[in-house]
Amino acid sequence: MATYSAIAHNFTPPAATTSTQVGAGAMTLIKSITASGDGTVSFVNGSSDVVLDSTYKTYIFKYIDIHPSASNPEFQVGFRDGGSLYDATKTTTYFNTYHNEDEGVDPGTAVGYNGDSDLAQSTGFQTIIQDLGNDNDQAGSGQLWLFNPSNTTFVKHFFGRSQNAHGGDYTQDIYYGGYCNVTAAIDAVQFKFSTGNIDSGTIKMYGIA
Amino acid sequence: MAVYNAIKYNVDYGGFAGALIPIASTTVSSSTATVSFTSGIDSTYKEYFFIFNSIHPSQDNADLSFQVSTDGGSSYGVNITSSAVQAYNFENNSGSFAGYEASIDLAQSTNFQPIGNNTGNDNDQCISGYMTLFNPASTTFVKNFLAITNNANLSDISVNNYHAGYVNSTSAINAIQFKFDGGTIDSGIFQMFGVH
Numbered sequence: 001m002a003t004y005s006a007i008a009h010n011f012t013p014p015a016a017t018t019s020t021q022v023g024a025g026a027m028t029l030i031k032s033i034t035a036s037g038d039g040t041v042s043f044v045n046g047s048s049d050v051v052l053d054s055t056y057k058t059y060i061f062k063y064i065d066i067h068p069s070a071s072n073p074e075f076q077v078g079f080r081d082g083g084s085l086y087d088a089t090k091t092t093t094y095f096n097t098y099h100n101e102d103e104g105v106d107p108g109t110a111v112g113y114n115g116d117s118d119l120a121q122s123t124g125f126q127t128i129i130q131d132l133g134n135d136n137d138q139a140g141s142g143q144l145w146l147f148n149p150s151n152t153t154f155v156k157h158f159f160g161r162s163q164n165a166h167g168g169d170y171t172q173d174i175y176y177g178g179y180c181n182v183t184a185a186i187d188a189v190q191f192k193f194s195t196g197n198i199d200s201g202t203i204k205m206y207g208i209a
Numbered sequence: 210m211a212v213y214n215a216i217k218y219n220v221d222y223g224g225f226a227g228a229l230i231p232i233a234s235t236t237v238s239s240s241t242a243t244v245s246f247t248s249g250i251d252s253t254y255k256e257y258f259f260i261f262n263s264i265h266p267s268q269d270n271a272d273l274s275f276q277v278s279t280d281g282g283s284s285y286g287v288n289i290t291s292s293a294v295q296a297y298n299f300e301n302n303s304g305s306f307a308g309y310e311a312s313i314d315l316a317q318s319t320n321f322q323p324i325g326n327n328t329g330n331d332n333d334q335c336i337s338g339y340m341t342l343f344n345p346a347s348t349t350f351v352k353n354f355l356a357i358t359n360n361a362n363l364s365d366i367s368v369n370n371y372h373a374g375y376v377n378s379t380s381a382i383n384a385i386q387f388k389f390d391g392g393t394i395d396s397g398i399f400q401m402f403g404v405h
Contacts, residue, residue, distance in 0.1 A: 027229045057262050057398060091367040093296035095307035113296060113307035120302035147337035147359075148263045148398075157263075157337035157359040159369055175307075177296065177359040177369030183333050208229065208260065208400075 027060070030205045035198035037069070043205050044080075044188040052187055054150040056207030061144040063162075063191065063203045068134045070196025072167035074117070075132055075140060076125035079149075079156070079180050080188035087123040088156075088186060092178025094118045094127065100170040108170075121181065125192065128160055128176055132193075133167035139201070140164030142174070149186035155179040156186050229258060230403040240267055240393040245386040246401050247282035252346035252381075254403030258339065261358065261387070261399055264328075265335045268392025269363045271328050272313070273336050274321035275387045277345070277352070277376055282384035286319035291354075291374025293323070300365040317377060321390065324356040325370045328389075329363030335397065336360035338370070341404075345382035351375040352382055 031050050033041050043061070045052035052059065066075055078086030094117035100108040117127040129140040142162030149156050159177030166172050180186060191203055232249040250257060264273055276285035293314045296307035313323040325336045338358025345352050356372040376382060387399060 026231065057400070058260055091298060091300045091365075093298045093305065093307065093367055093369045095296045113305055115305055118298045118305055120298060121300050145339070145357075151263055153396075154263045154265065154333050154335040155361050157335070157361075159338070159357060159359045175296065175369065175371070177357075178298070178367045179359060179361055181300065181333075209231075 028056070028207050028209070030207050032202060032204045034202045035200060038198050040190050040192040041198060041203050042188060042190040050205065051207065052149060052189065053185070056209050057148055058208040059146040059149060060206040060208070061146070061189065061203060062206070063143070064141045064201060065139040066129070066132070066141065066201035067139045067199045068132050068193050068196055069199045070193060071134050072131040073196055074127040074194040075129035076127050076192055076194055077144060078125040078190045079186045080190070081180065081182045081184040081186055086125070086188065086190040088180040088182050089121055089123055090119045090126055090178050090180050091121055092119045092126050092176060094174070094176045096130070096172050096174040098166065098170050098172045100168070102169065117176070119178065126176065126178065129162045129164045129174060130172070131166050131168070133165050133169070138165035138167070146186070146189070152183055152185055154183065155181050228405045230254070230405065232401045232403055234398065234400045236398050237394050237396050240395050242393050243386050243388040244394060244399045245282055245384060247384040249401065250345050250383050250385065254405070255344050256404035257342045257345060258402040258404050259342070259400065260339045260402070262337050262397060263335045264337065264397030265395045266328055266330050266389045266392055267395045268389065269330045271330065271389035271391055272323040272326040273328065273358070273387065274323045274390055275340070275385055276321045277382045278384035278386070279378065279380040279382060282386070285386045287382070288317045288319055288377040289315045289322050289374055290317055290377055291315045291322055291372060294371040295368055297362065297366050297368045300367070313372070315374065321388065322372065322374065323390070324372050325358040325360040325368065327362045327368070328360045329365070334361035334363070342382070342385070348379055348381055350379065351377050
């Protein structure tokens with residue numbers, strides 16, 4: 001049986017050496033949402049324990065094993081800059097690589113810009129995974145970084161990288177980035193598919209002070 | 210007297226939960242030429258992580274850049290060889306691109322390494338992103354780095370930047386400096402973390 005002496009020291013102490021460092025500023029898990037047939041997953045400041053304000057300078061969203069109900073939809077993100085809509089104006093880039101499971105397919109591999117998934121001063125949602133397959137074993141994962149969303153002077157930069165099983169049975173590696181071209185604070189972020197529901201998956205929100 | 214039930218949870222794990230340990234932070238609120246971290250880079254961590262938030266240049270067309278030091282910040286200029294990939298898209302939808310950008314890579318150069326070029330200085334324009342520097346205290350290997358940023362280009366273009374390379378030295382790196390290639394840093398937040 002474990003003794004108190006053993007238990008008491010059974011942890012690794014913080015490496016920080018000053019009182020201001022200990023416990024401060026680390027990457028903090030703010031909220032984790034597991035989807036189950038949901039149309040949208042939203043992280044709204046002040047709602048359901050979500051903090052999306054100046055508490056943290058940088059936010060990270062990790063989307064894990066996202067599985068769609070529909071065939072080949074786009075997994076997308078939108079940002080709210082006031083009001084109730086996720087319609088902050090954005091200019092973005094999107095490029096990707098892919099490799100088909102069947103190397104006999106031509107072209108089986110490629111890398112390049114994808115103009116179907118970028119935005120130019122658009123209020124639409126930004127695609128962060130294109131053509132996600134909905135075979136039982138297909139899913140997409142990745143992470144999105146959002147910088148300084150509470151700032152009211154500058155545009156709000158974001159970027160991310162996704163990996164997914166495409167509906168055509170190939171792997172995609174996706175790189176996207178851009179800015180919300182608004183000076184209003186971003187106070188909510190929403191994820192959804194272009195069509196159908198999020199059958200399953202987990203989205204985690206972190207903050208870095 | 211404290212009881213065991215209280216004591217057992219009275220452990221502050223610092224940044225362990227997220228593996229990021231804050232080391233230093235510089236908030237620029239008035240114009241400054243450079244931001245340097247001259248302490249805290251040593252063998253404590255195998256990985257150092259820098260976040261740049263809303264860095265705004267005084268001058269149009271500015272490249273946010275970095276160099277490292279092996280003498281505690283007395284000088285910055287160690288050989289770097291690097292690669293650069295960019296994607297961009299005009300706000301007016303007049304053009305887009307993704308590919309290698311040779312104008313901002315380095316080949317055995319002691320110049321500052323750009324990590325986002327041509328940022329505009331309109332009131333709302335800036336650059337944000339992060340960079341990882343691996344094992345700077347090593348005296349055996351080159352020092353690898355990876356950086357991802359997004360910036361608002363002076364011509365109203367969103368630019369997503371991927372820079373990577375190595376500091377081609379087996380001397381330990383113990384300081385790093387950030388600056389724009391022209392003008393000053395008007396505002397922004399630079400943070401340095403150690404990663405467990």
